[in-house]
Amino acid sequence: ILGGYEARPHLRPYMASLQLDGQHVCGGFLIAEQWVLSAAHCTEGTNGKLFQVLLGAHSLSEPEPHKRLYRVRTQIAHPGSNIHNNRDDLLLLQLEEKAELNAHVKVLPFQREDRDVEADTMCEVAGWGTITHSGRRPDKLQQVERPVISRELCNHRTRHDQTITEKMMCTDSRKKDTCKGDSGGPLVCNGVAEGVVTAGSRVCGNYKKPAIYTRIAPYAAWIDGVMASAAG
Numbered sequence: 001i002l003g004g005y006e007a008r009p010h011l012r013p014y015m016a017s018l019q020l021d022g023q024h025v026c027g028g029f030l031i032a033e034q035w036v037l038s039a040a041h042c043t044e045g046t047n048g049k050l051f052q053v054l055l056g057a058h059s060l061s062e063p064e065p066h067k068r069l070y071r072v073r074t075q076i077a078h079p080g081s082n083i084h085n086n087r088d089d090l091l092l093l094q095l096e097e098k099a100e101l102n103a104h105v106k107v108l109p110f111q112r113e114d115r116d117v118e119a120d121t122m123c124e125v126a127g128w129g130t131i132t133h134s135g136r137r138p139d140k141l142q143q144v145e146r147p148v149i150s151r152e153l154c155n156h157r158t159r160h161d162q163t164i165t166e167k168m169m170c171t172d173s174r175k176k177d178t179c180k181g182d183s184g185g186p187l188v189c190n191g192v193a194e195g196v197v198t199a200g201s202r203v204c205g206n207y208k209k210p211a212i213y214t215r216i217a218p219y220a221a222w223i224d225g226v227m228a229s230a231a232g
């Protein structure tokens with residue numbers, strides 16, 4: 001997160017850190033006791049290795065009560081996701097066991113009504129992604145508030161030039177923005193997860209490249225289907 005600030009500890013008990021060999025790679029969030037939603041692009045370069053999911057954390061390094069690393073039973077990328085564009089950039093992770101829910105570990109509801117969030121709505125995004133252009137990584141969860149911008153503006157020739165589909169949404173990226181390692185985290189508007197951070201143009205903090213999110217509502221049926229079929 002560029003231009004943000006340290007989150008109030010455990011005010012976002014749904015936040016997950018997707019880790020490989022103890023290293024934070026991407027954000028994610030708890031959508032059910034045994035399921036985390038993140039971004040498919042996060043699996044790039046992991047050559048099929050499964051993530052471990054850290055829940056209940058504020059600091060990535062310090063011991064904290066309720067902080068727990070979960071193994072992943074299965075990772076399911078949306079069938080439409082690919083490395084060439086940002087379409088269908090969603091990843092579902094089934095934990096080896098149900099997460100132990102408590103004050104620091106909670107499920108975040110996601111939007112099921114497929115209607116655009118109005119432009120200028122203030123939403124918030126959090127993550128352990130880089131906090132400087134040079135790529136400094138934070139130890140503690142960061143957050144920032146960002147206004148939603150219209151798809152029309154986001155699709156302008158000088159911005160993302162007609163690549164933003166009706167299954168995506170954007171927020172202003174002037175100075176305060178998502179960045180490397182924030183992918184997979186939730187965009188929360190009025191207490192509901194409306195979007196999932198996608199790297200998009202990979203640029204951070206440049207107002208010409210607004211932050212892009214995969215809208216969750218259009219994928220509610222896919223998410224429910226995967227969770228139901230794996231319930232086993």
Ligand SMILES: NCc1cccc(NC(=O)c2cccc3[nH]c(C(N)=O)cc23)c1
Nearest residue numbers: 177178179180183198199202203204211
């Ligand atoms: N503000 C939009 C936004 C949201 C989330 C992430 C990003 N930026 C990256 O992710 C990024 C940036 C720079 C080099 C990078 N290399 C890689 C990589 N996977 O090798 C990713 C990146 C941008």
